[in-house]
Amino acid sequence: MPAFDPIAASIISAIGFGFADFMGGRAALRLGAPLTVALVQTVAAVFMIGVIVFGGYPMPGSRGTMLGLAAGIVDGIALILLYRGLAVGRIGVVAPLTGVCSIAVPALAEVLFLTSFGPLIVSGIVLAAVAVFLIAHGSADDDPAKPLGTSVLLGLAAGATFGVTTLFLGLLEPAEGNGGALMMRVGAIATVLAVVLVQWRSTKLDGRGFVIGTAGGLLDAVGSIGLVYSATTYLIGVASAINALYAGVTVLLGVALLGERLGRSQIVGLLLGAVAILLLAQSH
Numbered sequence: 001m002p003a004f005d006p007i008a009a010s011i012i013s014a015i016g017f018g019f020a021d022f023m024g025g026r027a028a029l030r031l032g033a034p035l036t037v038a039l040v041q042t043v044a045a046v047f048m049i050g051v052i053v054f055g056g057y058p059m060p061g062s063r064g065t066m067l068g069l070a071a072g073i074v075d076g077i078a079l080i081l082l083y084r085g086l087a088v089g090r091i092g093v094v095a096p097l098t099g100v101c102s103i104a105v106p107a108l109a110e111v112l113f114l115t116s117f118g119p120l121i122v123s124g125i126v127l128a129a130v131a132v133f134l135i136a137h138g139s140a141d142d143d144p145a146k147p148l149g150t151s152v153l154l155g156l157a158a159g160a161t162f163g164v165t166t167l168f169l170g171l172l173e174p175a176e177g178n179g180g181a182l183m184m185r186v187g188a189i190a191t192v193l194a195v196v197l198v199q200w201r202s203t204k205l206d207g208r209g210f211v212i213g214t215a216g217g218l219l220d221a222v223g224s225i226g227l228v229y230s231a232t233t234y235l236i237g238v239a240s241a242i243n244a245l246y247a248g249v250t251v252l253l254g255v256a257l258l259g260e261r262l263g264r265s266q267i268v269g270l271l272l273g274a275v276a277i278l279l280l281a282q283s284h
Contacts, residue, residue: 006234010242013226016219018249021095022257023216024079025086025250030209032202033084034195037076039210041192043217044224045185051225052178060176060183068180071168072187078161080192085154091254092266093151094158099244100132101159106167106236121238124279127272128241131248134269163240169228170236177228184224245273 020040028036051057060068085094103125165184172180196203223246230239248270254260 004229006230006239007242009226009233010230010239011226013223013230013239013243014246015249016221016223016226016246017243018095018246019253020216020220020223021082021086021246022091022250022253023212023219024083025091027209027213027216028083028087030206031204031213032199033080033087034192034199035203036083036209036213036216037079037192038189038196039213040079040217040220041076041185041188043214044221045182045189047218047221048178048182048185048225051221052182055178057178058175059179060172064172064176064180065183067168067171068183069187071165071180072184072189073191074161074168075165075184076188076191078158078165079188080195081154081158081161085151085158086250089151089154090148090260091258092251092260092262093148094155095250095254096132096247096266096269097152097155098159098162099247100129101156102162102166103129103132103241103244105160105163106170106231106240109167109236120279124276125238125241127279128244128276131269131271131273131276132244134265134272166227166231166236166240166243170231170239172228172232174229174232177232178225181224181228241276245276248273 024036024040027039031039052059059065082094082098085098169180169184223243227239227243230242251260251262251266251270255262
């Protein structure tokens with residue numbers, strides 16, 4: 001892959017995932033979470049095959065293949081949890097809570113096992129975590145049809161599993177990034193198809209849901225390319241911290257398109273997220 005700024009790649013990743021997850025949540029209302037994840041992952045895999053073939057990128061070796069497949073298995077579970085949460089829960093709670101939890105696993109792993117952080121990096125990661133917490137804590141949406149407890153549980157579970165996914169991806173060699181991302185899709189597809197087959201009788205088919213999910217798959221592929229590149233060429237913790245700010249994008253889409261309301265704490269959280277990006281970029 002040509003030289004590209006990893007901070008910019010992380011920001012692109014956050015935007016791509018933010019739009020993709022919003023679309024995934026909308027599609028899950030029509031198709032159910034497992035089938036939506038299978039659709040998104042299949043579209044993303046086809047896109048990644050095109051990137052690898054036309055870009056001449058190498059496929060990973062045995063180690064990279066195993067890391068990619070492991071990341072995919074965990075990612076498939078995480079996406080089912082997230083899309084379910086975005087479909088039945090409060091977007092302003094599920095999305096940012098997923099973000100803050102997804103920061104914790106790779107950041108802690110990097111601190112403990114890989115490298116030490118400078119003060120700007122530590123400040124940026126902490127500020128990013130505070131930002132997404134405030135976005136979740138300050139939700140002004142009190143819809144009784146979307147229970148807060150369910151939103152919180154699904155957000156926590158999705159975030160923790162996404163953190164493990166990022167950690168696996170960050171262990172790939174930079175040259176294996178795109179190939180590893182493709183293997184991640186393969187692992188995720190296998191995982192969610194197993195769930196779809198088990199739940200086939202209750203699966204819903206909807207044309208509009210397929211269109212929304214397909215668009216989400218393309219954006220999800222863009223997000224994963226940015227995440228893998230930044231995680232393999234820079235620090236896993238920094239990449240995951242910036243990427244976690246996708247939650248702000250998803251929340252803003254919920255406000256603009258679904259009429260969800262932002263509380264004061266959420267507005268502050270979005271502003272802190274922007275400051276966190278500046279700190280992490282300055283540290284780079």
